[in-house]
Amino acid sequence: MGLQMKPILLGTAFAAVACMTIIALILSLANRQTLIQPYSAQYGIVFDAGSTHTALFLYQWLGNKDNNTGIVSQKLSCDVDGDGISSYVKNPPAAGESLKKCLDVARAAVPAELQKTTPVYLGATAGMRLLSLQNQSQADTILEEVTNTIQSYPFDFRGARILTGMEEGTYGWITINYLSERFIKHTFEGKWIHPKSAQILGALDLGGSSTQISFIPKVPVTVPESKFNLQLYGYKYEVYTHSYLCYGKDQAMRKLQVQLHKSAGSSFDIDHPCYHKGYNLNVSLDDLYNSPCVEKPNNFVHTNTITFTGTSNSSLCRSLMEDIVNVTGCKFSPDCGFNGVYQPPVNGEFFAFSAYFYTFEFFGLVPKAPLDKVHTTINTHCSKSWIQLVAEYPKIKEKFLKDYCASAHYIMTILLDGYKFNNTWDKISFEKQVSMP
Ligand SMILES: Nc1ncnc2c1ncn2[C@@H]1O[C@H](COP(=O)(O)OP(=O)(O)O)[C@@H](O)[C@H]1O
Numbered sequence: 016m017g018l019q020m021k022p023i024l025l026g027t028a029f030a031a032v033a034c035m036t037i038i039a040l041i042l043s044l045a046n047r048q049t050l051i052q053p054y055s056a057q058y059g060i061v062f063d064a065g066s067t068h069t070a071l072f073l074y075q076w077l078g079n080k081d082n083n084t085g086i087v088s089q090k091l092s093c094d095v096d097g098d099g100i101s102s103y104v105k106n107p108p109a110a111g112e113s114l115k116k117c118l119d120v121a122r123a124a125v126p127a128e129l130q131k132t133t134p135v136y137l138g139a140t141a142g143m144r145l146l147s148l149q150n151q152s153q154a155d156t157i158l159e160e161v162t163n164t165i166q167s168y169p170f171d172f173r174g175a176r177i178l179t180g181m182e183e184g185t186y187g188w189i190t191i192n193y194l195s196e197r198f199i200k201h202t203f204e205g206k207w208i209h210p211k212s213a214q215i216l217g218a219l220d221l222g223g224s225s226t227q228i229s230f231i232p233k234v235p236v237t238v239p240e241s242k243f244n245l246q247l248y249g250y251k252y253e254v255y256t257h258s259y260l261c262y263g264k265d266q267a268m269r270k271l272q273v274q275l276h277k278s279a280g281s282s283f284d285i286d287h288p289c290y291h292k293g294y295n296l297n298v299s300l301d302d303l304y305n306s307p308c309v310e311k312p313n314n315f316v317h318t319n320t321i322t323f324t325g326t327s328n329s330s331l332c333r334s335l336m337e338d339i340v341n342v343t344g345c346k347f348s349p350d351c352g353f354n355g356v357y358q359p360p361v362n363g364e365f366f367a368f369s370a371y372f373y374t375f376e377f378f379g380l381v382p383k384a385p386l387d388k389v390h391t392t393i394n395t396h397c398s399k400s401w402i403q404l405v406a407e408y409p410k411i412k413e414k415f416l417k418d419y420c421a422s423a424h425y426i427m428t429i430l431l432d433g434y435k436f437n438n439t440w441d442k443i444s445f446e447k448q449v450s451m452p
């Protein structure tokens with residue numbers, strides 16, 4: 016798949032998550048000579064509709080005429096209250112309703128005369144991807160409802176759609192490289208230069224329902240479905256990108272629970288090695304199996320509820336992750352990620368963001384820490400009791416605190432056994448989305 020630097024694609028490229036505004040700008044700036052009618056809007060709004068959470072970003076830039084630097088700045092971001100839009104299956108209008116608070120914030124920030132030329136996009140990621148697999152009409156209804164709400168505002172609505180995994184991966188890669196000035200850099204002397212291509216960053220994004228890896232490999236990408244060709248500022252880049260649907264943090268946690276349930280036979284009381292001693296979690300089978308990422312057992316009784324009992328067993332937790340992140344039987348060997356997916360060897364420096372960052376930030380392991388320190392920190396944490404943890408972290412929400420042990424082991428398994436950063440661990444930086452200039 017290729018991304019051509021044609022103005023006609025501006026709209027498509029623009030239409031997406033937070034970073035998409037940036038892409039449009041890169042495209043429009045890089046194509047300045049070819050653009051007959053320069054893109055004139057000075058504000059742009061993007062909703063990143065993730066599986067767990069939606070955020071609005073308002074961007075501002077100068078009109079093309081005066082804008083020699085191409086600097087785009089983030090004016091504000093706004094967190095939508097409640098869960099991701101895919102969680103509104105039972106009440107789709109409420110998905111639209113949930114966006115109003117942030118749309119009001121954006122409307123107050125954009126000068127009245129510019130509102131009708133301010134484009135708004137909504138890009139939904141893996142939560143909606145899964146819902147559309149499970150029930151296409153529910154997914155369509157939710158997109159219609161968010162469309163209705165956004166259209167009731169004075170902005171220039173340009174679309175609400177589900178991004179493909181490849182778009183999500185590539186856009187994340189473009190964003191981190193753009194924001195950290197890896198494509199083009201403003202020098203001390205006020206000149207724009209191309210930094211060495213060796214400084215281009217790889218991107219690792221761990222969402223709730225999918226996870227993406229994108230980088231420029233040393234060798235050509237041999238599988239077309241994983242190749243994204245693009246040209247930025249006259250330079251060509253061949254990006255390897257893959258999105259693993261169902262391998263986001265929350266779906267991985269679900270897979271683990273399902274595996275434990277399936278191997279527990281008929282018992283309703285199940286030990287969970289990644290949960291902490293003293294922590295018990297009741298889960299209804301209806302909820303547990305309500306995802307296209309897992310398969311219902313034959314004797315499935317949806318009214319049943321099971322209880323997971325924490326055992327604080329770090330090494331067992333880690334070995335269970337290895338079953339979920341299946342690294343055997345890949346036909347592209349040795350060029351493999353996990354789950355049979357083609358991946359050339361990782362190359363260069365990487366930024367790991369989203370749930371990678373939140374998890375490592377919790378452990379105080381950002382932006383980098385030696386591998387042995389990471390292992391010790393995770394093991395020490397996983398062996399703690401729940402009482403101990405709650406006393407230590409009174410401010411952290413249970414929904415996150417219960418999972419840091421499991422998500423840390425999951426992260427280590429995908430990074431080391433999946434993507435094979437064993438010998439290049441020090442190339443990964445755990446970073447919050449790079450801040451805007
Ligand atoms: N403070 C936090 N600590 C741990 N995990 C977090 C925190 N905040 C967000 N996350 C996780 O980050 C992920 C964000 O994923 P999201 O963007 O909503 O989904 P997706 O990209 O798959 O559509 C979720 O797994 C969420 O639980």
Ligand SMILES: [Ca+2]
Nearest residue numbers: 065140222369
């Ligand atoms: Ca996301």
